[in-house]
Amino acid sequence: MANLQDEMKRVKGRIDQVILDQLLPKSSPIREVDLLYRMMRDYPARPAKGMRPFLCVTACKAAGGTEDSALLTAACIELFQNWILIHDDIEDGSELRRGSPALHLSYGAPLALNAGDALHARTWEALLGNMPELGARRTLSVMKEFSRMVNETTEGQHMELGWVVHGRWDLTEKDYFEMCTRKTSWYTVASPCRMGAIIAGADAGVLRELMEFGTNLGVAFQIQDDSLNLVGDEKKYGKAKSDDILEGKRTLILLRLLATATQSERDRVVAIMNKTRAKKTAADVAYVLNLVDKYDAIGYARKKAAELLKDSLVSLRGIRWKGDKDSAALLTAFSKFAVERKW
Numbered sequence: 351m352a353n354l355q356d357e358m359k360r361v362k363g364r365i366d367q368v369i370l371d372q373l374l375p376k377s378s379p380i381r382e383v384d385l386l387y388r389m390m391r392d393y394p395a396r397p398a399k400g401m402r403p404f405l406c407v408t409a410c411k412a413a414g415g416t417e418d419s420a421l422l423t424a425a426c427i428e429l430f431q432n433w434i435l436i437h438d439d440i441e442d443g444s445e446l447r448r449g450s451p452a453l454h455l456s457y458g459a460p461l462a463l464n465a466g467d468a469l470h471a472r473t474w475e476a477l478l479g480n481m482p483e484l485g486a487r488r489t490l491s492v493m494k495e496f497s498r499m500v501n502e503t504t505e506g507q508h509m510e511l512g513w514v515v516h517g518r519w520d521l522t523e524k525d526y527f528e529m530c531t532r533k534t535s536w537y538t539v540a541s542p543c544r545m546g547a548i549i550a551g552a553d554a555g556v557l558r559e560l561m562e563f564g565t566n567l568g569v570a571f572q573i574q575d576d577s578l579n580l581v582g583d584e585k586k587y588g589k590a591k592s593d594d595i596l597e598g599k600r601t602l603i604l605l606r607l608l609a610t611a612t613q614s615e616r617d618r619v620v621a622i623m624n625k626t627r628a629k630k631t632a633a634d635v636a637y638v639l640n641l642v643d644k645y646d647a648i649g650y651a652r653k654k655a656a657e658l659l660k661d662s663l664v665s666l667r668g669i670r671w672k673g674d675k676d677s678a679a680l681l682t683a684f685s686k687f688a689v690e691r692k693w
Contacts, residue, residue, distance in 0.1 A: 351676040351683075359400075361403060365424055365428050389462070390472070394429070394432050397449070404424075404684070406423055407420045408546065409677075409681065411546075411674045412673050413556060419550075433467075436463070436465060441511060442593070443596075509533070510599065514597070514598045517624055530573075535564055535565045543564055562662075567659065570688065571688045573658075574689050576599075580595075603647045603650075604647070607645055611645060618637065619638055
């Protein structure tokens with residue numbers, strides 16, 4: 351079996367080639383349109399792990415399909431990732447993306463939003479390019495799954511944004527898991543794997559198992575992401591450290607802290623989290639981080655992630671793959687990486 355990191359890098363290279371050489375325009379004689387094209391290519395050209403296209407390609411091969419048949423769909427998944435990140439950075443007020451300034455900081459929110467919209471439109475256009483390779487039925491099946499992925503993700507994002515906008519703190523772990531399932535699981539794991547399997551002609555049973563696998567692993571992935579936001583290496587992670595505190599996000603870590611802290615500590619944490627990003631101070635962030643450490647909220651969250659990883663692997667082992675065994679093994683290796691990664 352190939353090394354996971356090497357294989358992810360190899361697939362990412364092929365996906366970058368499809369996106370930058372085939373799907374996205376390079377230049378225009380019209381100055382404003384030329385700027386749009388450069389902005390559209392900005393995030394896709396930045397260093398990234400390429401996890402989602404890797405899962406699409408690898409699941410396709412495990413299910414009996416070929417890598418080439420999944421490349422276009424995998425590239426579209428990566429395009430989707432990029433246009434929602436442009437919007438997400440504006441919604442959250444994020445300053446860094448993949449180690450460089452967020453697009454809206456360089457060009458302004460209106461132009462960045464439009465560049466995200468342009469990537470969105472290109473994505474759907476590109477998916478239609480599957481028709482010659484996959485035929486009408488499978489192409490439409492892929493597009494239907496893609497549509498569900500978009501809908502689930504935007505619903506989850508709206509849940510999370512709504513909690514902040516409306517100042518909600520009456521949240522439970524169940525609420526957090528529901529939000530993560532929608533916001534993260536479908537577009538990070540479940541749909542990329544399911545689209546790869548659809549391309550390979552997998553049956554409904556495989557698709558159900560991949561949904562269970564993807565749901566659990568996606569939430570575990572998000573928990574680890576939340577942890578890395580607080581304690582990870584900023585250069586490797588690619589976003590500003592403690593951004594989730596600045597953004598007021600309701601993570602499992604924060605919910606655990608609020609459930610275990612004293613009333614006075616809880617009141618102060620809520621007061622800090624309710625401040626706007628601009629009004630939060632370094633002392634505010636340090637206070638929250640100290641309590642996170644005091645109550646081992648990250649340790650608690652990571653234990654939950656480990657449990658979800660076990661559940662995801664049970665689903666994965668239940669799949670009767672008809673294709674490449676090494677690809678199936680890589681899915682297991684990826685699952686562990688997603689929850690144990692340091693970046």
